[in-house]
Amino acid sequence: MNLRNVNCIRSVIIIVTCFGYVQNKRKTKEVYSISDPNSDINLNSIQLISKYGSVPQRHTVVTEDGYLVNVIRMPNKGPAVLFVHGIGDSSDSWLVTGPASSLAYQLSSLGYDVWLYNSRGNKYSKGHVKNLPNVEYWNFGYEEMGTQDLPAVIDYITSINKQQKIYYVGFSQGTTLFFIMCSLKPEYNDKIRQAILLAPVAWLSNTKHPYMGWFAHNNNLIKSFLDSLGIYNIFENNFLQKVIHAKTCREGVPERFFCELEYALSYGINNLTNLNTDRLPVISTHIPAGVSTKTFIHFFQIYLSKRFQRFDFGAERNKMLYSTAQPPEFPISQITAPVHLFVSDSDWVSTVEDVKTLRKMIPNVLSYVEFNKSLDFSHLEFVYGARAKSLINDPVTDIILRDVLYN
Ligand SMILES: *[C@@H]1O[C@H](CO)[C@@H](O)[C@H](O)[C@H]1NC(C)=O
Numbered sequence: 001m002n003l004r005n006v007n008c009i010r011s012v013i014i015i016v017t018c019f020g021y022v023q024n025k026r027k028t029k030e031v032y033s034i035s036d037p038n039s040d041i042n043l044n045s046i047q048l049i050s051k052y053g054s055v056p057q058r059h060t061v062v063t064e065d066g067y068l069v070n071v072i073r074m075p076n077k078g079p080a081v082l083f084v085h086g087i088g089d090s091s092d093s094w095l096v097t098g099p100a101s102s103l104a105y106q107l108s109s110l111g112y113d114v115w116l117y118n119s120r121g122n123k124y125s126k127g128h129v130k131n132l133p134n135v136e137y138w139n140f141g142y143e144e145m146g147t148q149d150l151p152a153v154i155d156y157i158t159s160i161n162k163q164q165k166i167y168y169v170g171f172s173q174g175t176t177l178f179f180i181m182c183s184l185k186p187e188y189n190d191k192i193r194q195a196i197l198l199a200p201v202a203w204l205s206n207t208k209h210p211y212m213g214w215f216a217h218n219n220n221l222i223k224s225f226l227d228s229l230g231i232y233n234i235f236e237n238n239f240l241q242k243v244i245h246a247k248t249c250r251e252g253v254p255e256r257f258f259c260e261l262e263y264a265l266s267y268g269i270n271n272l273t274n275l276n277t278d279r280l281p282v283i284s285t286h287i288p289a290g291v292s293t294k295t296f297i298h299f300f301q302i303y304l305s306k307r308f309q310r311f312d313f314g315a316e317r318n319k320m321l322y323s324t325a326q327p328p329e330f331p332i333s334q335i336t337a338p339v340h341l342f343v344s345d346s347d348w349v350s351t352v353e354d355v356k357t358l359r360k361m362i363p364n365v366l367s368y369v370e371f372n373k374s375l376d377f378s379h380l381e382f383v384y385g386a387r388a389k390s391l392i393n394d395p396v397t398d399i400i401l402r403d404v405l406y407n
């Protein structure tokens, strides 16, 4: 082989290598485009999991009251972990930040059997065994999710996985459902190995959300207005909103101002880079996922009454249902399952003050982690934050690993 040929081959190798490098660069930095069907923006939970490596399953669980609840599974032989999302959200919330930043992927890669719940009425869980009219189908809130969906899902998982107990990871409303289940159906405490509760929500007496007061005080008015229009569900995922988020939440574009403004006003995020900023187009296009108006009404009732109480139907019906004019509080001293609480002093929704009330009343708090003001760690960051890996995912993984090792 003469020198010219060698040089020629070397040039070809260099060119091919460079080309590969550029291609790879392109791949790692996805340009999120709404018109690209393979962009993460357009993928649902099943497609996201498939794209990032494991083989997902979709399970339909039928609740006692006939709702069809879909649970997404990343199957494995290890202990089962059930993930329960926040209000108006879905199984997507545990996937959209991508494998490097998501606790669900992290536990799955360690061999845990990961299950992602979808609350009744969200975009993945719209079915019912009967063809109910809207007004009947949407007649549910926290209590039904906590006392119907969760027990059905937990019974289902334990029957498939053949273990007696599960680990539970809940965020925000996902913790409320846990408190409701374990207090109204205390037999389920025994099915929980440990519960990791991120930004726990029971009492809402100190919530600092800027719209909360107005909405709460106009609660009944809003409810009758929506009812009169035949609107029983809100915050559905709609295409226009998706397009706007896909455009405005990208990094390095001037329109990002609107995305920043929205997140600051709605969620109290002062610095958008605190969220997983590169993934924000994917995160923001997957929220919201739909919720019943009754869920919000109950939320506002709890805020106004300063009690963690059951749904308020008005004095007359309350007397029939609960034998008291005022709805009773959830009997949370019944929550005997071992729990870990993660709280932040910069959270508008789950406040340190309200979690203190909770902590005093539940008997089995194994650990309590509080992020101080200087961290500026806001509500959504527990799941979607740039620091979630170090502040949440790694410590939670440690808690579960240690429990598996020593029990
Ligand atoms: C926002 O956060 C980033 C990274 O956490 C930091 O580098 C930046 O200085 C912050 N900006 C402001 C205005 O606080």
Ligand SMILES: *[C@@H]1O[C@H](CO)[C@@H](O)[C@H](O)[C@H]1NC(C)=O
Residues within 6 Å of the ligand: 372, 373, 374, 375
């Ligand atoms: C807040 O928490 C951080 C991180 O844990 C710590 O480094 C810092 O000293 C704390 N600040 C205060 C005022 O407690």
